[in-house]
Amino acid sequence: MSLHEVFRDCAAQRRAALIGYLPAGFPTVPDSAELFRAMVRGDGDTPGCDVVEIGIPYSDPVMDGPTIQAAGGEALRNGFRVRQLFDLVATVAEAGAAPVVMTYWNPVHRYGPDAFARDLAAAGGLGVITPDLIPDEADEWLTAARRYDLDRIFLVAPSSTDRRLAMTAEAGSGFLYAASVMGVTGARDSVSGSARDLVRRTREHTELPIGVGLGVRTAEHAAEVGSFADGVIVGSAFVSRVRREGTTGVAEFAAELGRGVRSNPAPVPEVVD
Template sequence: MSGNIKLLSDTLAKTRSEDRAALIAYLPAGFPTVDGGIAAVKAVLAGGADVVEIGLPHSDPVLDGPVIQTADDIALRGGVKIADVMRTVREAYEATGAPVLVMTYWNPIDRYGIERFTTELAAAGGAGCILPDLPVQESAQWRKHADALGLATVFVVAPSSQDERLRTITAVGSGFVYAASLMGVTGTRVSVGEQAQDLVRRTRATTDLPVCVGLGVSNAVQAEEVAGFADGVIVGSAFVKLILDAPDEAAGLAAVRSLAAELAEGVRRNN
């Protein structure tokens, strides 16, 4: 079975045709448990998310803030494995038909094996991978396997990325470009700021790929703001925090579904 990059591209084209941004949700696999994580992914998609990113928990998530670090720690202490990540992708995709990506640091893939990882991700119905710490100049082997299996390779750009660097990244990426709206680690912010808008403008000058903004959005007002200039709004920490703060799993699922509905409304306010 080949991967679902076409499903991802078609989904982002559809949201653009509706004159709105896509809502992309992030949740770590295995959090709060493997089954609970799968239920949470289904809940955000039921609430209105268009695309979902499944985080592969890592012992040193250097780009992630304290909320996601805490969730990763819970998942790792629970014994989450790459097989559980693939199961999460498979069950989310089979239940919803939505594009499902994996977001992971490079080290786990390197240890697992590129061919093995890409083959299993494609077989699970995955749409691709977001690789925040894989240097473009070292990505040829990954891209060879991903391209052959119909998987997107999504690279991350930041406000510090110079225009020449943006051109290098977007020339070989696929699916969409992940624009980190602020320097530093992930987490909810009071404002996503003008840096993000400038980064989207500069990135779009180098590519026809959709540009989706992450790091900081936590409510419908911010989602509306980002949807005014980006092709997608990526939300992670806000969902994870709701699950961390919930008194029980049912309350957590209700909370993330409700937030997804609120954010889905936010990304539609501009159209």
């Protein structure tokens, strides 16, 4: 299933897609595989994530807040290597969710963009989110991603000008990642008031689905964001749940969030074929 089909099917249910994030190899590679399965499975009554972002741990994670930084550091100390990513991507695909990778550019550059795109596509990956790569500097990646039919997922922010929003939308595919606050990742007590306006401004330039991330940590947050965005992105709160409650807690949290995005059917725009 493509990302287009995932968002189309969620829109047909008049709800946002639930997008969950965890670092690959956290706390260990075998644990990580079980956690990703739990994110997709949910609690048996309510399914979990429609899309799973598999993060590549990185030694200089400038966008990540302390929760994700610590988790990525733990994965690296426990021996995670980029080559192990692809088995985890396959795990998510086999569990029934759409796998995408979130990574800083340097690990892809060192691996080789064409080889990375080739191996990701072979594992069942659908696309890559590149938080520190802007479309103006992404020619090498755009070429590789298009060669292997991978979606190119770029970020927009409250500071993005209309010109930047249009350029980013033109270069991207799959969905756009709307960072709802200026700053690093992390769960917050409330959803940023700038998120709704950013989604509104971005919609003026694209028909791509728009996912909102940075700050969601409760089912109520998920319902709120799902009322105006096409995707609800949750990362730090999943990491925190791993530390407190392990795999069972992650499955229950994914189901909680799943109920959140289904609790208040949203006027989600139809995804255009």
